[in-house]
């Protein structure tokens with residue numbers, strides 16, 4: 053609480069002194085409103101004088117209304133008892149009591165705040181005793197029990213003799229004002245405290261003469277002057293170096309006079325001890341409570357910053373040095389895998405120049421099989437499950453080779469903890485991997501021959517069994533034992549024996565497919581696993597190939613040595629369902645082979661031996677058939693149905709073997725195809741057919757067209773176009789007298805290649821027909837594209853066509869198809885008159901079959917060739 057004399061109240065007292073009645077007494081109080089209302093109330097004071105002198109009741113009433121309007125309470129009090137005699141209407145709003153309540157004895161005293169009561173009562177009593185006007189700030193308590201801060205301005209009323217007659221005053225509610233002042237005080241003190249205690253910013257305040265008015269503890273530390281020493285001293289005498297002195301004074305002046313702010317910037321200021329201290333200084337010009345200018349300077353010491361910067365530069369320099377010189381590959385990588393920085397070592401590991409490497413990303417550099425594991429590890433880092441990962445992986449180098457690396461990637465985070473990039477350390481571990489691979493190789497291979505050893509073979513055998521089981525195929529295990537190896541070893545020495553084993557290993561490897569496994573078990577014993585076998589005869593053929601290759605002499609130590617093997621064979625699933633059983637059975641089969649005279653093979657199951665042997669015998673005999681002149685061609689007429697005229701003949705191969713007797717084509721053609729002999733045989737057939745055409749023409753029989761069967765293998769493997777061209781040109785016959793029969797199934801495989809070859813053949817001028825038509829799955833669209841002249845209905849449909857409606861429908865459909873595609877249709881296998889009638893009725897163009905003639909040797913068929921109409925066979 054504070055009291056204040058209100059000097060000019062004396063002037064207002066004139067109004068009362070001049071004998072104002074009660075209302076006029078109020079007027080002396082109005083100046084109490086001057087606090088905060090300034091000039092307005094001076095005008096009011098003048099007005100009061102005027103009113104007092106003129107006693108204008110209306111004007112007084114308006115003044116009372118005015119006091120209510122501005123929110124003040126006018127009161128009159130008995131000085132002796134302290135009881136209000138009168139209060140203005142505003143009193144009700146101030147404390148929430150009706151005006152009458154205020155007039156009660158001791159109202160004022162009782163509604164003073166208990167903490168302020170004594171002080172307010174004493175002060176008023178003292179002032180009254182001295183006869184002084186006075187002003188007191190204290191708190192009252194309203195009807196709701198809340199404190200209300202008031203400023204109470206009281207004037208002493210006197211009569212003409214100067215005796216005190218009463219006390220009148222104004223109560224103003226200053227609660228809001230006080231709260232504001234208090235908040236401002238608190239705020240100011242808070243900020244002052246902050247400014248004083250802020251540790252890193254030296255804050256100084258200077259008045260308009262640049263004398264220190266504020267000097268915080270950081271200023272004491274930075275500049276060495278204590279607050280006590282600094283206060284009142286001038287800026288330029290404290291911290292401004294001499295060289296800057298005049299400039300600073302001038303800058304300050306210009307700020308004050310022209311408002312040109314002193315810019316913030318780095319300065320080198322002076323300490324008490326005369327040392328220079330680098331600071332970053334910014335300045336604020338403000339006005340104090342008295343309205344005078346004050347400049348505040350906020351200086352941040354730069355030494356720390358500079359030290360940190362230097363340390364950072366040093367650390368960066370070291371990092372760059374370490375990065376560049378590191379003996380391991382280093383790379384910085386964005387979170388999505390792009391390389392942003394690489395060191396020379398990683399460039400050399402990956403074989404890329406730096407600029408090219410920086411254009412690549414993780415996926416492009418990683419061996420595809422190893423990428424998923426690394427992406428999984430990256431995801432674990434990015435979703436916070438781990439902060440780094442380490443793995444072994446393969447990179448794809450610039451030249452396409454792969455390099456094994458031990459990779460450790462750590463997530464780098466920024467100050468706020470956000471992941472920014474990966475730092476990757478790459479160590480070339482190719483050598484270690486090679487060593488590991490070498491060790492693994494040695495653990496699973498025979499060091500003499502480099503072939504898989506027993507352990508690896510067992511693994512491969514088990515895999516082959518599993519695969520064969522899944523695909524419902526067979527697998528075979530061959531146990532091979534070199535005949536006479538002991539003799540060679542003992543007589544020529546171990547070195548030669550070793551060489552022999554190495555050459556045997558090589559021959560065995562070359563005799564089987566890549567996917568088969570050849571293994572050495574030690575000594576002169578070898579094992580072979582043949583996987584994915586669909587036909588038992590395939591095994592016999594491979595075995596035969598091995599035997600043949602082993603029979604060829606070995607060049608060892610300057611001499612030619614011959615050797616041979618005995619082979620025992622067991623087959624999955626026929627001879628055993630597991631590797632142990634198959635090994636045991638193949639072994640016992642091998643001993644049977646040895647007992648059987650060596651240089652031979654034996655299946656574990658006897659039945660297999662028979663069929664395989666027969667087939668092998670046939671293959672061996674067939675191999676010699678051409679040179680032994682055992683092959684001949686028979687011819688079967690092809691007859692036009694309408695006029696029964698001869699259209700041509702089909703050449704059909706016959707084999708009369710010196711050892712096997714007459715072998716039907718149905719048996720030897722598949723063996724020829726499987727063994728590849730069909731290529732040479734087919735060539736022979738073609739040449740013979742062309743030669744026959746030439747002879748018939750020469751001998752006057754006529755231009756007889758010969759149809760020749762082309763096997764699929766012949767069509768695909770040999771240069772069939774050249775073969776046909778050579779045969780035709782070699783016998784100088786018109787090409788259209790040769791017709792090539794291609795099976796329907798051949799056309800369906802690699803259709804585009806087949807089509808190209810067919811077009812080339814057609815370009816030679818030969819005729820093309822589709823054999824066995826109806827047994828394959830030709831689509832109409834394919835047929836349209838193939839340049840064929842004739843469809844040959846398979847004899848299986850012709851056989852029952854006259855009786856079986858289904859077969860009849862098929863034959864009918866083929867005939868219609870031929871007509872639609874403008875192709876001749878020949879039905880083969882027509883044996884009966886009923887079949888001939890049916891085919892004639894359906895509009896079939898021609899037939900081939902026993903009805904007219906069986907395939908016969910040239911001399912027997914010759915008579916038919918000149919007939920105008922071919923009669924049925926008798």
Ligand SMILES: Nc1nc2c(ncn2[C@@H]2O[C@H](COP(=O)(O)O[C@H]3[C@@H](O)[C@H](n4cnc5c(=O)[nH]c(N)nc54)O[C@@H]3COP(=O)(O)O)[C@@H](O)[C@H]2O)c(=O)[nH]1
Pocket residue numbers: 688702703704705706716717718721734737761762763823824847880881882883900901902903907
């Ligand atoms: N790649 C080559 N394949 C050839 C060659 N020579 C023959 N073959 C093919 O061998 C299969 C069997 O031939 P083959 O025993 O000669 O049988 C042919 C005819 O004898 C037989 N045929 C003819 N008419 C009748 C008959 O009325 N009834 C009946 N049961 N059989 C009859 O049809 C065979 C002709 O068939 P195709 O060649 O499909 O016209 C056989 O698939 C021949 O293709 C050759 O040199 N190369």
